[in-house]
Amino acid sequence: MAAAARAALPRPYIPFSPSTRRNPRLSLAPSPIPCLRGGAAATATAALPQQQVTTRLSDVIEAQQFDRDALNEIFEVAREMEAVERGSHGAPSRVLEGYLMATLFYEPSTRTRLSFEAAMRRLGGEVLTTENAREFSSAAKGETLEDTIRTVEGYSDIIVLRHFESGAARRAADTADIPIINAGDGPGQHPTQALLDVYTIKREIGTLDGIKLGLVGDLANGRTVRSLAYLIAKYQNIKIYFVSPDVVKMKDDIKDYLNSKGVEWEESSDLLEVASKCDVIYQTRIQKERFGERIDLYEAARGKYIVDKKVLNVLPKHAVIMHPLPRLDE
Amino acid sequence: MAAAARAALPRPYIPFSPSTRRNPRLSLAPSPIPCLRGGAAATATAALPQQQVTTRLSDVIEAQQFDRDALNEIFEVAREMEAVERGSHGAPSRVLEGYLMATLFYEPSTRTRLSFEAAMRRLGGEVLTTENAREFSSAAKGETLEDTIRTVEGYSDIIVLRHFESGAARRAADTADIPIINAGDGPGQHPTQALLDVYTIKREIGTLDGIKLGLVGDLANGRTVRSLAYLIAKYQNIKIYFVSPDVVKMKDDIKDYLNSKGVEWEESSDLLEVASKCDVIYQTRIQKERFGERIDLYEAARGKYIVDKKVLNVLPKHAVIMHPLPRLDE
Amino acid sequence: MAAAARAALPRPYIPFSPSTRRNPRLSLAPSPIPCLRGGAAATATAALPQQQVTTRLSDVIEAQQFDRDALNEIFEVAREMEAVERGSHGAPSRVLEGYLMATLFYEPSTRTRLSFEAAMRRLGGEVLTTENAREFSSAAKGETLEDTIRTVEGYSDIIVLRHFESGAARRAADTADIPIINAGDGPGQHPTQALLDVYTIKREIGTLDGIKLGLVGDLANGRTVRSLAYLIAKYQNIKIYFVSPDVVKMKDDIKDYLNSKGVEWEESSDLLEVASKCDVIYQTRIQKERFGERIDLYEAARGKYIVDKKVLNVLPKHAVIMHPLPRLDE
Numbered sequence: 001m002a003a004a005a006r007a008a009l010p011r012p013y014i015p016f017s018p019s020t021r022r023n024p025r026l027s028l029a030p031s032p033i034p035c036l037r038g039g040a041a042a043t044a045t046a047a048l049p050q051q052q053v054t055t056r057l058s059d060v061i062e063a064q065q066f067d068r069d070a071l072n073e074i075f076e077v078a079r080e081m082e083a084v085e086r087g088s089h090g091a092p093s094r095v096l097e098g099y100l101m102a103t104l105f106y107e108p109s110t111r112t113r114l115s116f117e118a119a120m121r122r123l124g125g126e127v128l129t130t131e132n133a134r135e136f137s138s139a140a141k142g143e144t145l146e147d148t149i150r151t152v153e154g155y156s157d158i159i160v161l162r163h164f165e166s167g168a169a170r171r172a173a174d175t176a177d178i179p180i181i182n183a184g185d186g187p188g189q190h191p192t193q194a195l196l197d198v199y200t201i202k203r204e205i206g207t208l209d210g211i212k213l214g215l216v217g218d219l220a221n222g223r224t225v226r227s228l229a230y231l232i233a234k235y236q237n238i239k240i241y242f243v244s245p246d247v248v249k250m251k252d253d254i255k256d257y258l259n260s261k262g263v264e265w266e267e268s269s270d271l272l273e274v275a276s277k278c279d280v281i282y283q284t285r286i287q288k289e290r291f292g293e294r295i296d297l298y299e300a301a302r303g304k305y306i307v308d309k310k311v312l313n314v315l316p317k318h319a320v321i322m323h324p325l326p327r328l329d330e
Numbered sequence: 331m332a333a334a335a336r337a338a339l340p341r342p343y344i345p346f347s348p349s350t351r352r353n354p355r356l357s358l359a360p361s362p363i364p365c366l367r368g369g370a371a372a373t374a375t376a377a378l379p380q381q382q383v384t385t386r387l388s389d390v391i392e393a394q395q396f397d398r399d400a401l402n403e404i405f406e407v408a409r410e411m412e413a414v415e416r417g418s419h420g421a422p423s424r425v426l427e428g429y430l431m432a433t434l435f436y437e438p439s440t441r442t443r444l445s446f447e448a449a450m451r452r453l454g455g456e457v458l459t460t461e462n463a464r465e466f467s468s469a470a471k472g473e474t475l476e477d478t479i480r481t482v483e484g485y486s487d488i489i490v491l492r493h494f495e496s497g498a499a500r501r502a503a504d505t506a507d508i509p510i511i512n513a514g515d516g517p518g519q520h521p522t523q524a525l526l527d528v529y530t531i532k533r534e535i536g537t538l539d540g541i542k543l544g545l546v547g548d549l550a551n552g553r554t555v556r557s558l559a560y561l562i563a564k565y566q567n568i569k570i571y572f573v574s575p576d577v578v579k580m581k582d583d584i585k586d587y588l589n590s591k592g593v594e595w596e597e598s599s600d601l602l603e604v605a606s607k608c609d610v611i612y613q614t615r616i617q618k619e620r621f622g623e624r625i626d627l628y629e630a631a632r633g634k635y636i637v638d639k640k641v642l643n644v645l646p647k648h649a650v651i652m653h654p655l656p657r658l659d660e
Numbered sequence: 661m662a663a664a665a666r667a668a669l670p671r672p673y674i675p676f677s678p679s680t681r682r683n684p685r686l687s688l689a690p691s692p693i694p695c696l697r698g699g700a701a702a703t704a705t706a707a708l709p710q711q712q713v714t715t716r717l718s719d720v721i722e723a724q725q726f727d728r729d730a731l732n733e734i735f736e737v738a739r740e741m742e743a744v745e746r747g748s749h750g751a752p753s754r755v756l757e758g759y760l761m762a763t764l765f766y767e768p769s770t771r772t773r774l775s776f777e778a779a780m781r782r783l784g785g786e787v788l789t790t791e792n793a794r795e796f797s798s799a800a801k802g803e804t805l806e807d808t809i810r811t812v813e814g815y816s817d818i819i820v821l822r823h824f825e826s827g828a829a830r831r832a833a834d835t836a837d838i839p840i841i842n843a844g845d846g847p848g849q850h851p852t853q854a855l856l857d858v859y860t861i862k863r864e865i866g867t868l869d870g871i872k873l874g875l876v877g878d879l880a881n882g883r884t885v886r887s888l889a890y891l892i893a894k895y896q897n898i899k900i901y902f903v904s905p906d907v908v909k910m911k912d913d914i915k916d917y918l919n920s921k922g923v924e925w926e927e928s929s930d931l932l933e934v935a936s937k938c939d940v941i942y943q944t945r946i947q948k949e950r951f952g953e954r955i956d957l958y959e960a961a962r963g964k965y966i967v968d969k970k971v972l973n974v975l976p977k978h979a980v981i982m983h984p985l986p987r988l989d990e
């Protein structure tokens with residue numbers, strides 16, 4: 001979306017509005033996460049029949065852009081898409097027929113890329129795929145992201161971007177006239193993963209207001225936990241526990257955001273105690289490479305935060321454990 | 331297929347049976363090799379109309395799993411698929427419409443990957459593709475094959491796996507609830523290539539019982555010759571000649587298997603003499619990298635086993651020469 | 661197309677004729693560049709309804725192969741395809757339904773690859789894709805291009821080849837029975853880019869006869885400017901200005917070709933003066949790597965040939981600036 005067009009939007013950070021694109025093609029309804037995984041969410045959003053949509057989604061850049069109403073609409077479409085996906089064999093859905101999605105991955109991620117592509121294909125759309133745009137393209141020759149985006153938007157109706165730099169998705173959205181979906185930008189955000197995570201919590205626990213959430217593992221570098229914290233802050237009476245080794249603690253920007261939204265949080269080093277109080281334990285991989293030569297610290301930290309039988313035993317009966325993968329021996 | 335489900339199957343190593351999957355989607359009929367190449371075989375198997383199938387194929391892991399009846403059924407469907415492929419332009423087949431195949435290649439192989447993908451597309455199915463999952467995915471971060479399989483089976487109806495470790499296909503099949511096709515696992519097996527090879531022999535020579543087969547080249551490391559030996563052993567009055575440099579001779583496990591099945595075999599270093607007696611000469615590339623610093627041995631071996639005019643002259647008139655490629659100067 | 665078949669063609673270098681292929685599948689009408697980019701051109705050519713076509717296109721190898729009539733036909737289909745592309749959403753075109761295109765890229769090029777794949781999908785066709793065939797295939801084991809082409813033509817109806825060696829496209833076409841499109845072969849040619857460039861010039865300026873064209877930047881190594889020079893030479897009263905650093909001047913083979921066709925050209929080091937006379941400025945990236953250790957020369961040359969405000973000010977009002985990308989700071 002061009003900068004000029006964006007300025008005309010009614011609510012800052014909530015880019016819903018009648019499309020003001022110069023070249024409107026694929027309008028994303030604020031919508032669904034099919035039962036496929038992760039990034040699939042926003043891909044399928046175009047599937048929502050027009051008359052049911054009250055708002056319209058342009059780009060998916062960061063978790064903060066969604067409000068509760070938008071999230072509710074998204075979850076409703078997600079439920080519809082789950083039915084579509086289950087029934088797809090033999091008579092495939094055609095809701096996205098004629099649409100072409102480009103997956104532009106500057107950083108390889110088979111899991112995320114395939115989730116978007118599967119969603120698109122299950123709904124009748126087509127895909128242009130790039131497994132490793134950083135190495136296999138003009139980026140290696142010094143081309144800017146903006147020039148690449150301008151080219152690829154000439155070929156496709158929507159771009160799913162994975163990039164190694166924080167803020168890349170915003171730059172792409174400022175350049176493109178077609179919707180951009182952020183499928184992870186460096187240590188920045190991974191909003192569609194967070195959409196799926198919140199949707200999963202709602203489906204498993206039955207509610208989002210009032211839940212107690214333990215975020216465990218590498219909280220400094222995990223973009224999924226960052227996006228999840230932003231998103232869950234939209235709900236009432238949330239309590240978040242941060243459980244992580246000192247070197248990879250949750251950063252202040254998230255803590256400040258939670259404070260500004262009145263979300264209770266505390267840090268703890270006692271996984272067992274936290275587990276006994278939580279509805280959801282959300283665990284991420286502790287990244288060995290962040291510890292440099294202090295393998296001893298890594299081994300200690302890793303051993304401390306493993307979800308083992310002891311943790312399972314103290315967990316409330318209704319609670320769930322989630323992991324965005326890849327997992328090693330957490 | 332889960333371990334529990336597998337145990338319920340009536341015949342060990344012959345995984346045909348009414349589907350016992352928890353989440354049955356794509357049932358493979360014991361079926362076809364379209365006139366496309368190699369791996370295409372198993373891909374197309376779902377195309378067989380239900381009423382014609384007497385048995386059902388879950389995973390394709392190793393050549394030993396097939397019996398003669400299954401092979402006959404497969405060859406029959408293959409013949410049908412050849413007709414489908416020839417007639418596909420203008421009015422494409424829709425027998426696999428609504429099905430999504432993931433090609434998960436941990437080891438790049440353009441030839442094999444494209445063969446499966448072409449078969450799927452020719453029959454109306456869709457494809458999720460991974461050119462180099464080893465380098466471009468969580469595998470690089472230490473994720474287990476099992477976790478990756480669990481994720482990808484959430485997106486797709488069937489997985490075609492190429493892996494660098496012997497036994498990987500079996501592990502994947504033990505994990506997944508959807509069918510797994512082994513498109514080569516390390517020095518292990520390449521069963522769909524062998525299915526195609528046997529089908530080709532039958533089409534070219536007219537019979538499989540009673541044929542004389544010369545396996546030439548690198549027999550120690552060639553997974554295609556290993557799978558072919560397993561498969562051809564299902565037939566009557568087979569005679570196999572092994573012709574290879576000493577350092578890459580056929581291994582004992584295959585020889586023992588042939589003995590146990592009553593298949594006659596002998597080793598020879600005289601390609602000309604063998605050629606004069608064979609119906610089929612099956613040649614594979616002698617892999618330079620196996621000889622280490624003994625380039626002299628490599629050069630000697632390579633020169634010895636080239637199919638040249640002299641070989642062609644002594645070959646029976648009806649005989650055929652086959653090569654799974656890549657070829658250098660054999 | 662086999663060498664024998666080619667010899668039977670009526671006009672040398674203009675491979676139009678009723679198909680003489682042994683196995684005719686996808687006949688390319690001399691045809692279109694959809695409004696998609698670059699290589700898209702030839703892909704879509706099969707879309708032309710048979711009765712409208714007077715000639716038939718087999719392979720697209722080099723710019724010289726086209727004459728004015730063929731170019732006119734191609735531009736006409738391109739205009740039709742632009743309409744198809746604009747109207748594709750919701751009711752996608754099916755003109756290429758049932759056809760399978762393989763993009764065989766030995767040298768990665770996201771821009772060019774996606775342009776062909778987008779064109780194919782917009783017109784209802786299917787794609788087999790190879791992002792980096794050089795590294796991820798038997799080519800790494802020493803397989804010849806010819807063997808690879810023979811395999812891939814078994815899977816597909818048309819092959820789009822990008823290769824690192826000049827002449828590779830010709831070799832592929834001599835081997836294959838299906839059409840080959842050259843999407844760039846080393847420092848050789850990039851004919852579909854040139855087709856698009858000429859089409860763009862005609863659309864922007866309104867004519868091709870009589871235009872004044874400034875080719876600026878690296879003219880020695882730029883295959884796009886080479887192909888463009890060959891193509892524009894088909895028109896009347898053309899004047900070409902070469903503006904480049906001494907080390908990357910236009911090579912003699914192009915100059916000789918232009919002389920033989922009676923095309924006026926001159927070399928200049930004064931970009932401003934050239935710009936004041938041109939209808940089209942076509943700029944390419946000056947490749948730093950060609951200057952070796954003489955970074956000083958590179959910096960000097962680069963500074964000299966930047967299209968900045970001064971250049972824009974002297975440019976005739978109707979003139980256009982074109983760049984095949986990637987661009988750095990030209």
